[in-house]
Amino acid sequence: MSQNRKNDRDLEKYRRMQRIRQFEDLAESIHAQGEIPGALHTYAGMEASGVGSCMALRDDDYMVGNHRSHGHPIAKGAKLRPLMAELLGKKTGVCSGKGGSMHLSDFSVGSLGETSIVGSGVPVAAGAALGAKMQGTGQVALCFFGDGATSEGAAHEGMNLAAVWKLPAIFVCENNLYGMSTPVANAVPVKDLADRAKAYAMKSFIVDGQDVDAVEAAVLEAAEYARSGQGPVFVETKTYRYADHAVNMGRDLTPRGGEEHEWKARDPLTLYRDRLEEAGVDGAMLDTIESEIADEVADALKFARDSEYPQQHEAFTDVFVDPVPMPAYLRA
Amino acid sequence: MAKTTFLDAIRQAQEEELERDEKVFMMGEDIVCNVFGTTTDFAEKFGLERVRDTPISENGFIGAGAGAAMVGMRPIIDATISSFLFPAMDQIVSIIAKSRYIYGGQAKLPLVIRSCMFYGNSNAAQHSDRPYAMFMNVPGLKIIAPSSAYDMKGMLKAAIRDDDPVLCFEDSTCWMNKSELPDDPDFLIPLGKGDIKKEGNDISIIAVAGAVPIALKAAAKLEEEGISIEVVDPRTLVPLDREIICNSVRKTGRAITVDPAHQTCSAASEISATIVENVFDALKGPVLRVTTPDTHLPFSPDIEKPLYPNVDRICAAARQLMDARQTVSA
Ligand SMILES: Cc1ncc(C[n+]2csc(CCOP(=O)(O)OP(=O)(O)O)c2C)c(N)n1
Ligand SMILES: [Mg+2]
Numbered sequence: 001m002s003q004n005r006k007n008d009r010d011l012e013k014y015r016r017m018q019r020i021r022q023f024e025d026l027a028e029s030i031h032a033q034g035e036i037p038g039a040l041h042t043y044a045g046m047e048a049s050g051v052g053s054c055m056a057l058r059d060d061d062y063m064v065g066n067h068r069s070h071g072h073p074i075a076k077g078a079k080l081r082p083l084m085a086e087l088l089g090k091k092t093g094v095c096s097g098k099g100g101s102m103h104l105s106d107f108s109v110g111s112l113g114e115t116s117i118v119g120s121g122v123p124v125a126a127g128a129a130l131g132a133k134m135q136g137t138g139q140v141a142l143c144f145f146g147d148g149a150t151s152e153g154a155a156h157e158g159m160n161l162a163a164v165w166k167l168p169a170i171f172v173c174e175n176n177l178y179g180m181s182t183p184v185a186n187a188v189p190v191k192d193l194a195d196r197a198k199a200y201a202m203k204s205f206i207v208d209g210q211d212v213d214a215v216e217a218a219v220l221e222a223a224e225y226a227r228s229g230q231g232p233v234f235v236e237t238k239t240y241r242y243a244d245h246a247v248n249m250g251r252d253l254t255p256r257g258g259e260e261h262e263w264k265a266r267d268p269l270t271l272y273r274d275r276l277e278e279a280g281v282d283g284a285m286l287d288t289i290e291s292e293i294a295d296e297v298a299d300a301l302k303f304a305r306d307s308e309y310p311q312q313h314e315a316f317t318d319v320f321v322d323p324v325p326m327p328a329y330l331r332a
Numbered sequence: 333m334a335k336t337t338f339l340d341a342i343r344q345a346q347e348e349e350l351e352r353d354e355k356v357f358m359m360g361e362d363i364v365c366n367v368f369g370t371t372t373d374f375a376e377k378f379g380l381e382r383v384r385d386t387p388i389s390e391n392g393f394i395g396a397g398a399g400a401a402m403v404g405m406r407p408i409i410d411a412t413i414s415s416f417l418f419p420a421m422d423q424i425v426s427i428i429a430k431s432r433y434i435y436g437g438q439a440k441l442p443l444v445i446r447s448c449m450f451y452g453n454s455n456a457a458q459h460s461d462r463p464y465a466m467f468m469n470v471p472g473l474k475i476i477a478p479s480s481a482y483d484m485k486g487m488l489k490a491a492i493r494d495d496d497p498v499l500c501f502e503d504s505t506c507w508m509n510k511s512e513l514p515d516d517p518d519f520l521i522p523l524g525k526g527d528i529k530k531e532g533n534d535i536s537i538i539a540v541a542g543a544v545p546i547a548l549k550a551a552a553k554l555e556e557e558g559i560s561i562e563v564v565d566p567r568t569l570v571p572l573d574r575e576i577i578c579n580s581v582r583k584t585g586r587a588i589t590v591d592p593a594h595q596t597c598s599a600a601s602e603i604s605a606t607i608v609e610n611v612f613d614a615l616k617g618p619v620l621r622v623t624t625p626d627t628h629l630p631f632s633p634d635i636e637k638p639l640y641p642n643v644d645r646i647c648a649a650a651r652q653l654m655d656a657r658q659t660v661s662a
Contacts, residue, residue: 062403096436107438112402117426123392124427127399134357134381134405141399154422157392164387318437319471320496324571 010276013055013212014286017047017269018293020071023080026297027070027087027101028247036087040101043071045242048268049174050075052207052215053142053235056223062110062128062141064121067102068174068241069114072144078106080300090307097310098318112141118179119152121145122171126158129167129232140168140226142219148179150193159232163200166231170222171197173234174209176241181253197234209239210268213275239268335510341481342370342446342502345488346408348517350378353406356492359384359393360410360446367412368448368507390416394445395423398431401443401497408492414447414501415461428497429472442495444488448502449541451592452640457628462541462593464501468570468602474498474523475569477599479544482511483567486521494523503542503592526573528580532562535650536580536587538607539565540599543590543622543641550646559650569599577603578610585616586653590641595623620649 001009024042031040043050046068054063054075065072073083078094083104086093093099094106102116112128115121125143132139149155150173162169173193177184190196197204203225205218215237222233240263244252277283316326336344349356357378364375364385374383386393390411397407411417417424424445431439451460467473474496478484484502491498513519529544530551539547544565551561564580566573581587587607591600604619622641630636 064399094436095434095438098436099434103434105435105438107435112399113427113431113435113439115427115431117422120395120422120426123395123423124399124402126392127396127401128403129399130396131400131403131405134400135403139403141403154391154395157387157389158395160387161389161392161396165384318433320432320474321440324471 007281009055010281011289013051013216014272014276015289015293016051016055016075017212017272018290019080019296020047020050020074021269022293022297023074023083023300024070026301028243030301032248036101037089038100039246040248041068041246042243043068043241045263045268046071046174046176046209046239048212048215048272049172049209049237049239050144052212053144053172053219056216056219057140057142060110061139061223062112062125062132063144064112064125064128064141065105065114065144066118066121066146066149067114067116068146069102069104072114073104073106073109073111076109076111078109080296081303082106084300085304085307088304088307089309090304091310091314092303092307096314096318119145119149119155122149122155122158123161125169125171126162126167129162129169130165133167138227140170140223142170142172144172144174146179147173147175147177147184147193148182148187150196151187159197159200159202159234162232163202166229168226168229169232170219170226171232171234172219173236174239175236176239177259178241178245178254180245181255183255192236194234194236202232202234204234204236206236206238209237210266210271212268212272333512336481336513338481338484338506338509339369341485341511341513342488343372344513345485345492346370347374349489349492350374350382352517355404356406356408357382357384358408358410359386359397361386361388361412363410370410390420391423394420395427397443397445398423398427398441401441402431402439406492407443409443409445411445411447413450413459414463415459417445417447417463424467424473425470429470433472440495441497444491444498444500446500446502448504449592450504451629452505452637454631454633454636456631460629462501464499464569465593465598465602467499468599469597472497473570475501476523476567477501477503477541477569478567479503479506479509479541479565480511481509482513483521483527485513486519487523487567490520490523493520498523501541505542506545509545521567523568524571524573525568526564526566526576528576529563529565530561532560532584534560534584534586535653536562536564536584537590537646538577538587538603539563539590540569540592542592546641546643547590547646550643550650553643553647554650559654561650566603572602572606574606574610577606581607581611582614585614587615587619588622588646588649588653589619590622590646592624592640594626595621596626598623617653620653622646622649
């Protein structure tokens with residue numbers, strides 16, 4: 001890769017991580033004021049896991065995610081306006097206001113869903129990989145899921161199927177140490193979740209999930225391996241979520257043991273900014289990126305606020321290809 | 333023209349659609365070895381890429397069907413016996429039924445999940461389910477339950493070409509039913525259209541799946557007694573052809589719903605409620621349900637067989653209705 005292209009790519013990684021962080025910070029604050037209905041699971045602290053993974057993919061590669069859904073599409077390159085509008089329940093939202101915070105899925109960047117039933121995305125990703133393989137497109141399907149999801153049967157069934165059929169799938173397990181209030185050690189008898197992959201004779205990597213370059217390198221290798229027909233790969237990103245399981249619940253459900261200070265000392269954005277500056281990137285340029293992103297995020301919120309809510313009849317579209325009937329009492 | 337069985341109608345429908353569209357493929361447990369005769373010679377003809385034996389992993393491969401469908405394939409998933417849909421409830425309900433909706437129409441899931449209802453033959457409670465009604469309570473799933481070879485072929489072909497997920501419930505008591513089948517490769521019966529299997533004037537019997545042939549037998553017997561029966565087969569349960577049902581009952585003024593499922597929240601219950609809500613003014617008596625009572629299905633044949641709807645129970649309900657008096661439940 002030429003130095004110029006590497007620089008562009010590095011800046012893009014920084015840009016996407018900034019986009020996620022600033023999007024999440026803003027979302028959390030307007031959620032606190034009641035502007036976003038429902039639960040909000042933020043991705044702050046985990047940016048390197050998502051961005052490193054997605055930067056390693058082709059634009060047309062597929063991606064499936066989970067309830068902690070905001071970071072994944074941003075990492076894959078989605079525009080912010082429809083994402084923010086979705087959080088506010090607007091018609092212009094990426095899911096037309098039908099999905100909300102747990103389902104920020106933008107199919108235009110290769111997403112096939114962000115599903116809030118823990119573990120349920122894994123079989124879907126295996127199937128997308130099967131479809132890609134059968135159609136000979138050379139695409140891979142990447143699935144993000146948490147440490148908690150590795151105890152779900154669906155995750156195991158999906159991984160087994162992908163392994164036995166040698167499907168081009170990448171299973172990125174974002175181990176952020178907790179599934180809601182449950183420390184991973186109380187839920188899983190192995191120290192490294194990548195050990196789960198051994199039962200499926202699956203190639204696996206364990207990476208520093210705070211280091212976007214490390215994640216990118218692992219997923220690049222995984223993608224090459226999967227694309228070449230050798231089978232799926234499991235990538236465990238060791239990471240940390242800063243906010244509570246879901247924000248603004250009044251009390252922190254996460255039984256942290258002081259480790260949060262160590263993790264925050266290795267903040268993925270700070271780590272990466274330092275690395276870029278050490279490599280000679282001008283700090284002023286990074287400042288500019290940060291303020292451009294601040295504008296982008298503010299613009300997304302303005303767009304969302306200015307957008308209309310969906311009409312009642314839109315609750316009856318997309319059940320099937322054709323709308324289902326709306327009862328007369330809702331027509332008024 | 334030679335007559336063909338219901339099972340062979342399934343085979344023909346799949347074979348024709350596999351031939352027509354290379355995006356169509358099949359997966360399921362032990363389909364290569366062709367346990368029931370619905371995939372005869374498919375592996376040789378279409379290859380093991382398109383006719384895939386799966387691990388015993390319903391939640392895995394049914395979910396994978398969703399993923400494959402979202403990226404442009406058209407899977408036919410053979411779940412063998414309908415009881416094996418339960419381990420895949422998560423993928424069917426949370427992924428397959430809802431993905432189009434929660435993503436605001438971004439997803440398309442053209443897939444068919446076939447399963448047979450294997451009751452009435454001492455397979456005991458865990459293998460004898462008729463669970464379509466459970467899925468009727470989940471928006472986003474089209475549900476078909478054909479009762480003849482003719483309907484089976486035309487509806488399964490339509491289901492495979494449909495852009496929405498379709499659950500196809502195949503009543504094993506119909507497996508050997510025979511019809512003359514059109515060999516037009518585009519023979520399709522649109523989903524959501526019921527069929528009058530027999531016209532009549534006194535009572536409408538709305539029967540589901542394997543209850544249709546039984547209702548027809550009961551109708552013949554009742555005709556001898558001078559009671560004229562109309563037999564309505566909804567064929568598709570979602571979307572339900574409420575119009576054909578209501579029109580029939582408006583004409584006859586009496587209705588019996590017959591359904592091999594357990595009574596509570598059965599298809600028969602939904603059909604009965606539809607009738608009562610829409611054509612109450614035309615009713616000359618209560619709407620009766622002939623279903624399977626709310627107990628499990630025992631292994632021992634002598635106590636299993638009488639639990640299902642049969643000719644005698646339908647005739648008794650019909651006679652009861654023809655009595656002008658208000659009646660107790662059939
Ligand atoms: C099948 C299922 N069970 C329980 C829940 C409730 N729940 C939502 S998120 C969550 C924790 C998930 O933990 P993990 O997979 O590690 O993801 P994280 O939230 O840490 O990113 C739980 C228990 C759910 N959504 N789905
Ligand atoms: Mg977790």
